[in-house]
Amino acid sequence: MKKIIALLLSFILVFQLSVVSFAAFDAPKLSQTEWDKLYNSLKDDNTLPMLCVGADETEVRLVWHAEKDAAKPEVKIGKGEAMKNVKTFKGETTEAENEEQVVCRVTVSGLEENTTYYYQWHTGEKWSEKCKYETKSFTSHKAIVIGDIQIGGQTDESTKQSEDGLTWNNVLAEALEENSDASYLVSPGDNTSTGKGAGEWQTLLMPKGVRSLPMALAIGNHDKKGMMYNYYTSMPNEYFGKYFEGLDRDFWFRHGDVLYLVFDACSASAADHMAMAKEAVEKNPDAKWRIGVMHQALFGPGYSILDPETTILLNAVFTPIFDTYDVDLVLTGHSHLQGRSHFMVESSVVGLAKSGETYKNPNGIIYLNTNAICDQGSFDLEFPHTAYSFFENDVTTYTTLEFEGDTMKIETKRGDNSELLDSITIEKTRKQHDQTPLKWLQRALYKVVELLGLIYLKGDNITVAIRGGHF
Numbered sequence: 001m002k003k004i005i006a007l008l009l010s011f012i013l014v015f016q017l018s019v020v021s022f023a024a025f026d027a028p029k030l031s032q033t034e035w036d037k038l039y040n041s042l043k044d045d046n047t048l049p050m051l052c053v054g055a056d057e058t059e060v061r062l063v064w065h066a067e068k069d070a071a072k073p074e075v076k077i078g079k080g081e082a083m084k085n086v087k088t089f090k091g092e093t094t095e096a097e098n099e100e101q102v103v104c105r106v107t108v109s110g111l112e113e114n115t116t117y118y119y120q121w122h123t124g125e126k127w128s129e130k131c132k133y134e135t136k137s138f139t140s141h142k143a144i145v146i147g148d149i150q151i152g153g154q155t156d157e158s159t160k161q162s163e164d165g166l167t168w169n170n171v172l173a174e175a176l177e178e179n180s181d182a183s184y185l186v187s188p189g190d191n192t193s194t195g196k197g198a199g200e201w202q203t204l205l206m207p208k209g210v211r212s213l214p215m216a217l218a219i220g221n222h223d224k225k226g227m228m229y230n231y232y233t234s235m236p237n238e239y240f241g242k243y244f245e246g247l248d249r250d251f252w253f254r255h256g257d258v259l260y261l262v263f264d265a266c267s268a269s270a271a272d273h274m275a276m277a278k279e280a281v282e283k284n285p286d287a288k289w290r291i292g293v294m295h296q297a298l299f300g301p302g303y304s305i306l307d308p309e310t311t312i313l314l315n316a317v318f319t320p321i322f323d324t325y326d327v328d329l330v331l332t333g334h335s336h337l338q339g340r341s342h343f344m345v346e347s348s349v350v351g352l353a354k355s356g357e358t359y360k361n362p363n364g365i366i367y368l369n370t371n372a373i374c375d376q377g378s379f380d381l382e383f384p385h386t387a388y389s390f391f392e393n394d395v396t397t398y399t400t401l402e403f404e405g406d407t408m409k410i411e412t413k414r415g416d417n418s419e420l421l422d423s424i425t426i427e428k429t430r431k432q433h434d435q436t437p438l439k440w441l442q443r444a445l446y447k448v449v450e451l452l453g454l455i456y457l458k459g460d461n462i463t464v465a466i467r468g469g470h471f
């Protein structure tokens, strides 16, 4: 009888392990020689696809360039490598940045949780190689955050693009090796350097890992120097607003219990940003967590504190949105310094958030700023960091957000060896405070900000036209 019980218990254990463990991502780290070979074989093309997050966890989106005359915006997807129960999804083509190609965009829907899929896209000539995409749990899940990938850094040189591509490949590979349970990646922007070169996007899409990890990429000021983001991405629920122009856009998406509000912080159109947040929140009243994403680093760390466009204008536009909608966490980048704030309301610290601690139903928002892939260590830390409890700038980093039950665990690790640098857990058993009298007053006062934002917007359009793009 003891033997039978032992056997049964071991079966149960094996079964449990098989349910919670995930296959590793196919995302190898590469040596300089291996990367050079990959880079040189792909650099003269611009047709690598991007896997993007869907409107929710049951969708993903694929976007790629194809020859205008041959393009077929179709994706085939099925279960397992044999692609059982294969389905074909058809999308649409829109004009590309050149005359010879079009942009293909397809949304794949009806995905089931904890399922291994393989997919292929139609290149225009044939079906592509098979790529694996594994869905994870739709309730408990993990996201990876990496910022300022900024392929090309501050240049348009292919040597720097290649250098950043290798760093990006290897940090992503490290993050995926350590987190085989990750469901998607979020970046607070500056994906490219000039925003004008197809090669920047092609390089960003070279790492094998991106074929299996849907990405949500915010727009940064470097992307905003050109229009390429418009042709190489396919984000869900894009919001083009009343006053947005050109590349300007926000978007939102949902994964499990988490609602992401992703802002184009290079536009001062407060009315549009607030309207997007309102729409997203009203459509997702049951989302337990709300996370804001924007490029510029509100409150620092680093030189941001000396930048009036961020400290005055963006603070006035975005802080009330995050406070009004009781956001739990805001992801930023831009200053190339990894850091995490204490709990903040408006622009003030209202409570300490110490590394390694768990806080239950805290008052205030955590701001997390990402380090850059394209640059480590060039900005020093001589500026005051009163709001920030943790910062680091001389190594690559990545952050994970892990959602389980009532908790969100935020961990930041080194990008080369996953050494833990910072960790904090928020436990939330309350609902969002959307309807307090103070919130009504804040919304009324925000009308003034919306008006001032519009006036600034008109002036900024002239400034941007004169300087030939965003800083």
Ligand SMILES: [Fe+2]
Residues within 6 Å of the ligand: 190, 220, 221, 222, 295, 333, 334, 335
């Ligand atoms: Fe930036």
